[in-house]
Amino acid sequence: MLSAHDYVADRALATCVFLALRLGRPLFLEGEAGVGKTEIAKVLARALGRPLERLQCYEGLDLASAAYEWNYARQMIEIRLAEATGGADRDRLGRDIFTDPFLIRRPLLRAVEGIDGVPPVLLVDELDRADEPFEAFLLEVLSDFTITIPELGVRGGGPPPVVVVTSNRTREIHDALKRRCLYHWVDYPDAERERAILRARAPGVGDRLAAQVVAFVQGLRERDLFKLPGVAETLDWANALMQLDIVELDPAVIDDTLGVLLKYQDDILRMRGSEAAKVLAEVRAAVGHDAPAG
Structure with a gap:
């Protein structure tokens, strides 16, 4: 199913995804940025024919942004209108303004209630x-797939969404949350799988260039860099080289395009010039100049 939608997974990851779907358990994916964690949720949404509901996490994320909040502006208008018409029954008005028409649904509430009757794929990203x-x-959401709204009661509890939680491991996630999930560490792919990813996601890149690109990126990951390039950067670099009509790597092209691969100036300065040429020499020794052109 994953490969049919151009996601090249190893057997362990595919097994974990399969079990998460069969057991109805959230899938918790950790790994470095750019290794394909978020993409799994997108692929599952396409493959299962479900809408994707994405919650992008950030510092300061609260209940109002993640689950729901009341439309205070609309509530105030309703109160003013009732006062203007002289028909303001305080008790009744207090009940009426805390009903569904005044509720703003955020990703978590939409996920547990379903979208047009369809349980979505919920991505809790980073x-x-x-x-x-x-x-x-999140514990209530991942345990019972419900959200308690004090004014309305418990929402959700129907067919659960498919849940994918990702983390770049900039801090440890609490064990109580991890226990509710199936866990998998998404690592950088080996050279063979990364070439398969390139063939699937960037089919226009020739075989010779693809082999050299993968070998070069694999070589960079053995260096002591602040941020190693992920699969996303490999794809970006291959597509960038294709736009430049490059059919084979050379030192000048690498120096000119290192900013596609590396995102920190210190890393770029360290690799530019002789160090990049050294990695390229290793690539040519391993791949050679005679790989078939695609």
Whole structure:
């Protein structure tokens, strides 16, 4: 199913995804940025024919942004209108303004209630960026797939969404949340799988260039860099080289395009010039100049 939608997974990851779907358990994916964690949720949404509901986490994320909030502006207008017409029954008005028409649904509430009757794929992306208290709120969602709204009661509890939680591990996620999930560490792919990813996602790149690109990126990952390039950077670099009509790597092209691969100036300065040429020499020794052109 994953490969049919151009996601090249190893057997362990595919097994974990399969079990998460069969057991109805959230899938918790950790790994470096750019290794394909978020993409799994997108692929599952396409493959299962479900809408994708994405919650992008950040520092300071709260209940109002993640689950729901009341439309205070509309509530105030309703109160003013009732006062203007002289028909303001305080008790009744207090009940009426805390009903569904005044409720703004955010990703978590939409996910547990379903979208047009269809349970979506819920992506909780980069949970490690959110504050720890937010994890405590997630426990109810991941345990029972429900959200309690004090004014309305419990929402959800129907067919559960498919849940994918990702983390770049900038901090540790609490064990209580991890226990509710199936866990998998998404690592950098080996050379063979990365070439397969290039063939699937950038089919216009020739075989010779693809082999050299993968070998060069694999060589960079053996260096002591602040941020190693992920699969996303490999794809970006291959597509950038294709736009420049490059059919084979050379030192000048690498120096000119290092900013596609590396995102920190210190890393770029360290690799530019002789160090990049050294990696390229290793690539040519391993791949050679005689690889078939695609």
